[in-house]
Amino acid sequence: MIIIQITLGGITRLTGSGLSITEWKPLLGTIPPLNGQDWQHSFEKYRQIAQFKQLNSHFSIEDFKFIFFWEWFHRLWGRLLGIVFIIPFITFLLKGMIKRQMIGPFLLLFLLGSLQGLLGWIMVKSGLNETDLYVNHIKLAIHFMAAIILLVYNFWLGLKYLIPDVGKPPVQGSGVLIFTLILLGIQLTYGAFMAGLKAGVYAPTWPDINGVLFFPPIDYSSMASFVNTPLGIHFIHRNLAYLISALIFLWTYQVFNKHSGYNTARTLPCLFVLVQVVLGVYTTITSYKAIPQGWGVFEWSAQLHQIVAIFLLLSVVLNLFPERRTSPK
Numbered sequence: 001m002i003i004i005q006i007t008l009g010g011i012t013r014l015t016g017s018g019l020s021i022t023e024w025k026p027l028l029g030t031i032p033p034l035n036g037q038d039w040q041h042s043f044e045k046y047r048q049i050a051q052f053k054q055l056n057s058h059f060s061i062e063d064f065k066f067i068f069f070w071e072w073f074h075r076l077w078g079r080l081l082g083i084v085f086i087i088p089f090i091t092f093l094l095k096g097m098i099k100r101q102m103i104g105p106f107l108l109l110f111l112l113g114s115l116q117g118l119l120g121w122i123m124v125k126s127g128l129n130e131t132d133l134y135v136n137h138i139k140l141a142i143h144f145m146a147a148i149i150l151l152v153y154n155f156w157l158g159l160k161y162l163i164p165d166v167g168k169p170p171v172q173g174s175g176v177l178i179f180t181l182i183l184l185g186i187q188l189t190y191g192a193f194m195a196g197l198k199a200g201v202y203a204p205t206w207p208d209i210n211g212v213l214f215f216p217p218i219d220y221s222s223m224a225s226f227v228n229t230p231l232g233i234h235f236i237h238r239n240l241a242y243l244i245s246a247l248i249f250l251w252t253y254q255v256f257n258k259h260s261g262y263n264t265a266r267t268l269p270c271l272f273v274l275v276q277v278v279l280g281v282y283t284t285i286t287s288y289k290a291i292p293q294g295w296g297v298f299e300w301s302a303q304l305h306q307i308v309a310i311f312l313l314l315s316v317v318l319n320l321f322p323e324r325r326t327s328p329k
Helices: 002-014 036-046 050-054 061-094 100-125 137-162 174-197 230-255 263-285 297-324
Strands: none
Touching: 002 061, 002 137, 002 297, 036 061, 061 100, 100 137, 137 174, 137 297, 174 230, 174 297, 230 263, 263 297
16 A cells, blocks of 8 residues: 555656645545535635646646546545554554554554655645745655655564564675665655656756766756756766666675575566666656656656666565574574
């Protein structure tokens, strides 16, 4: 459900739907407009912001309903996530099926999930004004990375509680994997920057960046160039991809066939990173084909690029997990 929620967030962004709901109602927001008057009321609120005035002034009420649906469904799925967690948690707790040492991690999981709603609203609110056409890309990245942290923590707990410690020796090369995991976190952050600033279209070429193979014309002495300018963000995102790919290939070479067990798991990072690079290149060269409030080859490739990035991250975490199991029972 978390992976689906992140995917819904990507669809919401790609269809330009994120600013369609201008209010945050944690409970009443579950119910969408039910009649023509309610729809007109919601539409009028959207008409007050810069995105409508400068980009979507041609919108009819039917156009508005399309973008409203994706933002509403994204929020609804988040609420369903909370319900799917809290009802079994309370039930199992009352029945004594949850060990005392598990309560803390589960509560932290719930708090991380709840925080997502707040961060999502802070992100949306950054675009609800008369000047900005989209949400702030840094707040978008914070919202996205908080979801990634929630996903990884949930995945790690699942591995911890569901897979017994059978005393198998850990797979070597954890140093490379930990460094790769850190770089993946930075790379995912820059992926969100790319999405927030629509940076792909600023350099829809490969392997060069607008005709320059290595160093595009940006101010390399200023950190702002690599945080706030589309071309600088594009430069970092693209070159981090090369570095991460090289590290994963190195790790795969180091550990493959050197240990018994985990053979399938060891192949996953290499497989996912290859697919991810291909999707990244294709997303870049098709970025100029983006369809406002539509869905085409760019939207498909961008969404798949995000999904595969998630599975790449989880495959690295999966291979780090045996490192924590060092003592046989």
